[in-house]
Amino acid sequence: MNLALFDLDNTLLAGDSDFEWAQFLIEQRVLDREVYEARNLEFYEQYKAGTLDIHEFLDFQLKPLSRHPRSQLDAWHSEFMAKKIKQLIAPGARKLIEQHMLNGDLCAIITATNSFVTAPIAQALGVSHLIATEPEQQDGEFTGRVSGMPCFREGKIARLESWLDEHNLTWLSFLESWFYSDSLNDLPLLIKVTHPVAVDPDPTLRSHAEKNGWPIISLR
Numbered sequence: 317m318n319l320a321l322f323d324l325d326n327t328l329l330a331g332d333s334d335f336e337w338a339q340f341l342i343e344q345r346v347l348d349r350e351v352y353e354a355r356n357l358e359f360y361e362q363y364k365a366g367t368l369d370i371h372e373f374l375d376f377q378l379k380p381l382s383r384h385p386r387s388q389l390d391a392w393h394s395e396f397m398a399k400k401i402k403q404l405i406a407p408g409a410r411k412l413i414e415q416h417m418l419n420g421d422l423c424a425i426i427t428a429t430n431s432f433v434t435a436p437i438a439q440a441l442g443v444s445h446l447i448a449t450e451p452e453q454q455d456g457e458f459t460g461r462v463s464g465m466p467c468f469r470e471g472k473i474a475r476l477e478s479w480l481d482e483h484n485l486t487w488l489s490f491l492e493s494w495f496y497s498d499s500l501n502d503l504p505l506l507i508k509v510t511h512p513v514a515v516d517p518d519p520t521l522r523s524h525a526e527k528n529g530w531p532i533i534s535l536r
Contacts, residue, residue, distance in 0.1 A: 382460030
């Protein structure tokens with residue numbers, strides 16, 4: 317059996333679901349535009365530059381979840397999927413996933429974006445396994461805090477290994493492994509798999525891929 321891992325934002329999506337969720341809440345006037353929009357843009361630029369403080373960002377991103385009942389958040393998310401996400405699914409994303417599934421590979425989306433935002437997106441893409449940053453919940457409602465280690469940079473490897481262990485698997489369970497990503501932030505995991513693939517990569521990842529002879533593809 318082989319393992320196929322897919323980053324989500326700017327890889328399977330031609331955009332960033334984290335960023336778009338905050339923008340959606342601003343447009344819905346759930347979040348104050350003057351307070352949140354500049355900060356959202358600032359965090360996004362830090363992510364692209366590889367300088368993001370993940371805990372500072374998660375405090376910004378997860379706090380709004382704690383201010384509203386889950387039923388309201390789910391209703392907003394359904395609208396978010398229709399208005400923002402469906403048109404962001406990269407044209408080649410489904411075909412790439414289907415190709416690995418037809419080959420019998422174990423497929424999972426692995427993303428730094430929290431599971432509340434990303435679980436419906438993974439479902440829409442037909443991927444049943446999701447490894448994501450987990451927002452803390454209490455009695456079914458979000459607390460505004462993160463649960464466990466964020467699924468970011470080296471944290472992706474730790475979260476993946478925990479997930480494999482939960483499924484009674486290890487790296488040695490797989491003959492080969494793929495990871496598709498756009499971001500310099502994913503270099504720790506890209507280096508670990510047998511088939512790293514740069515997808516519509518940022519300049520740093522593109523340079524690294526060219527230097528190491530990694531495939532560079534576009535799903536857009």
